[in-house]
Amino acid sequence: MTQTATQSALVIGASKGLGLALAGELVKRGRAVTATVRGSGRTGLHDLADSSEGRLRVESVDTTAQDQVEALRTRLAGEAFDLLFINAAITRGDVPIGEVSTEDFVDVMVTNALSPMRVLEALKELVPPTGTLAIMSSSQGSVSLNTNGGQDLYRASKSALNQLMRSYAARNADDTRTLLLINPGWVRTELGGPDALLSIDQSIPGVVDTLQRHAGEPGLQFLDFQDEVVPW
Template identity: 60%
Template sequence: MPSPEHRTALIVGASRGLGLALAHEYLKRGWRVIATVRGSRHTRLHDLAAASEGRLEIEQVDINVRNDVANLHRRLDQRRLDLLFVNAGVAIDPDAAIDKVSTEDFVTMMVTNALSPMRVIEALHALVPPDGTIAAMSSDLGSVSDNVDGGWEVYRASKAALNTLMRSFAARHAGDPRSLLLIAPGWVRTDMGGPQAELSIGESIPRVVDTVSAQAGIAGLQYLDYQGRIVPW
């Protein structure tokens, strides 16, 4: 396995929150990082890149636009990605019950949280070598068997859909030696998680990276939380 300075992570969806923290954490651990933003405005990721001595590259992509994803693939086609981590996601009106959610919001969450992440993985997975890792940011709320309290109904459904699609990807790539991961980062104090969340970013993301690192070289799909514990499907 290459030393950290020779490893590259692609973090998809890194302008803020968990994705930004992932980019920062991998830089701290000596990796080179490619991180994506959706728009052209200046973000904290750009500030991080300016201080990275060239180890952080920023790519612009809207994962909901298929041509953007195809263009990203063309730009990275000759690169080796030791880690592909798709973090992008949204939660719209999370407390609304299913009968109160507009069709537009339902479609936006399903596309952004399930369909588009898998399109990115389908487009870019060939750049990940046999000893590499492909990960997607899921959630404890994506567990169907653990859904005993309800709430966050469409967000739950979108993450459960992501999990199911990732299982289908793994089934189609039976025997793939790469590590495939769905990661539940915990309830984290971000714009999406809100101020009442249980964990700070600093309590979640370093352990997410520890968990991902611990699974390197272990083939097959796993659904794990930020502490490396199995999350029931």
């Protein structure tokens, strides 16, 4: 699908790392982008906006705060985005599940699984019937690929996200929008760590290529940055 300057994207969670790079890649390809940060401090996204010649607008939202999500929807009312991409994930380290505190379990599950789906439900009407609803997932959310264990809580949160997205797709089977769960690969970010296999520049252009390739295809797919199917 050829991108034009009239296309617009809404990227949730773009202050740093993969989200920031995604916003930058979309701007580079000619999209008008609205992207969000958490809190009021200055971030790399603000720097990117300053150099974007007006193609990038910064909004603020904490995806775990329902009132802030509703306020963002109100601010964006009347606008249309042909892509909504939700990027939100935290980890509490590689801890066996029996040693995970209840507080950490709740924090990770709310941030990684519940909040992205709440955001999707709140903002989906900003995306037209031919648009795309996408969420950043992970191959660690694949049940069938989990043969080595580790990262118990993070894996569980991404599996929960995938299951919730499948439930959403089943409940909205007549929705003509493209639904995508995207695995960006193991990337050297604050979350991925310094030993990860990929740089951000090796991952994000492929993520955007995959988004573009499947735009306009109704139904849910779980794909990676190389446009390959990730097993559930």
